[in-house]
Amino acid sequence: MELVKCLCxxxxxxxxVKSASVFKPAVILSATCGLYEVIEEILSSFPSAIWCLDxxxxxxxxxxxxxxxETIFNLLYDLEEHAHLxxxxxxxxxxxxxxxxxxxxxxxxxSLVSGAALQMQRELQWYKEVENFxxxxxxxxxxxxxxxxAMVFAEEHKDLIVEAEEWLKDTxxxxxxxxxxxxxxxxxxxxTVPGGSSTESGLPIFQKQRPFVVFAVSNAVSxxxxxxxxLMFLFILTSHCAEADFLYTLPNTLIIxxxxxxxxxxxxxxxxxxxxYAVFGHNRAWILAPLTLLACLPVTLFLFLQYPLLxxxxxxxxxxxxxxxxxxxxxxxxxxxxx
Numbered sequence: 001m002e003l004v005k006c007l008c009x010x011x012x013x014x015x016x017v018k019s020a021s022v023f024k025p026a027v028i029l030s031a032t033c034g035l036y037e038v039i040e041e042i043l044s045s046f047p048s049a050i051w052c053l054d055x056x057x058x059x060x061x062x063x064x065x066x067x068x069x070e071t072i073f074n075l076l077y078d079l080e081e082h083a084h085l086x087x088x089x090x091x092x093x094x095x096x097x098x099x100x101x102x103x104x105x106x107x108x109x110x111s112l113v114s115g116a117a118l119q120m121q122r123e124l125q126w127y128k129e130v131e132n133f134x135x136x137x138x139x140x141x142x143x144x145x146x147x148x149x150a151m152v153f154a155e156e157h158k159d160l161i162v163e164a165e166e167w168l169k170d171t172x173x174x175x176x177x178x179x180x181x182x183x184x185x186x187x188x189x190x191x192t193v194p195g196g197s198s199t200e201s202g203l204p205i206f207q208k209q210r211p212f213v214v215f216a217v218s219n220a221v222s223x224x225x226x227x228x229x230x231l232m233f234l235f236i237l238t239s240h241c242a243e244a245d246f247l248y249t250l251p252n253t254l255i256i257x258x259x260x261x262x263x264x265x266x267x268x269x270x271x272x273x274x275x276x277y278a279v280f281g282h283n284r285a286w287i288l289a290p291l292t293l294l295a296c297l298p299v300t301l302f303l304f305l306q307y308p309l310l311x312x313x314x315x316x317x318x319x320x321x322x323x324x325x326x327x328x329x330x331x332x333x334x335x336x337x338x339x
Contacts, residue, residue: 024052031060034069043075050075050086057091058100065100065130068109070322076133077324087133094143095152101130102153104160115309116163117254118316120246123160127153128247129323154243165241168250172236175261179233182264183226186219189271211278215271222267225260232257251317258310265302269295 023042027049030038039060042049050060064072076083087097104110105123113119127149131139140148147155232253239245239253273292280287 023049027052027060028054028063031063031069031072032067034064034067034071036071039072039075053089056093057089059086059089061086062089062091062097062100065097065126066103066106068105068126073129074323083133084135087130088135088138093145096134096138096141096143096149098127098130098134098138098149099143099147099152101127102149102151102156104156113316114312116160116167117246117251118312120157120160120164121251121316123153123157124243124247125321125323157243161241161243161246164246168236168241168254171254172233172257175257176230176233176237179226179229179257179261179264182261182268183223183230186222186226186264186268186271189275190219190223211274214274215278218267218270218274222264222271225267226264229257229260229264232260248317251313255310255313255317258306258313262299262302262306266299269299 023046026038027042029035030042053059054063058066061073061076064070076086079086090096091100105126110119110123113122131149139150142148143152235253236250236257239250241250273288273295276288276291
């Protein structure tokens, strides 16, 4: 970085043409590798470096899109109302920046996101974000192969869509089986209440005891949440899985299904523990303690196994995202040279 700073200071004393020839290789390489600090330092002293082009006629932001470097792409937010002017460049194949967003990400960048469904979601997020910066006419513009950006996206991602659909439906099948099993168990428990019913009134014997109330409530919560999760997973299994569905609809449905599945499992364990307490009472605490600990084991295992996936999906679907203005505008710190 010290070398870059020295070059930037020296560039203030030479003409624009010489500065461009010095900074061009550094800008292209930094945009490819996502070296935001280098780009920031160069553009602070030499804003016109955003017009540097590689041999394929890709500018700084097109290179960032090709290599999925969001920190570099987010510099577009610093340009504000001038951003649409920067995104009008086309490469040697007449691809605009939206065509390039429609191409599949490099494998080393795609693999940073786990699961084919989340990878497809990230690719759609990139495409939609770039789409916000281009003029409407560019959305239907054809390249030298006669393809629009949407056509490029569909062709490049057809294999990933198949993988994402298979991954989602396999996950939904496994979870549907678990949710159905829980619903069956808690429904049976609701009919055959712990302790049985009074032969005279037909009401549960333990109905006035607090553990029985806990059992009834947790059992009902488990039943409702398990049925809800089954419905969510069935929606995924019967869904057509169109491209746009991977952006929000399918991930959101899977999140709701997994959360309800966890809630049903936890509630079922609470119902089991409260039923044991209602039956054995205070007199056999030595039995209740290990049973309660064992009841926590399935819940803990579920969290351990599913939490990483659930966390990634929630962060990707509802989180702040990777796009947007993250820092102070570097162009506000620029020297006398204009963009």
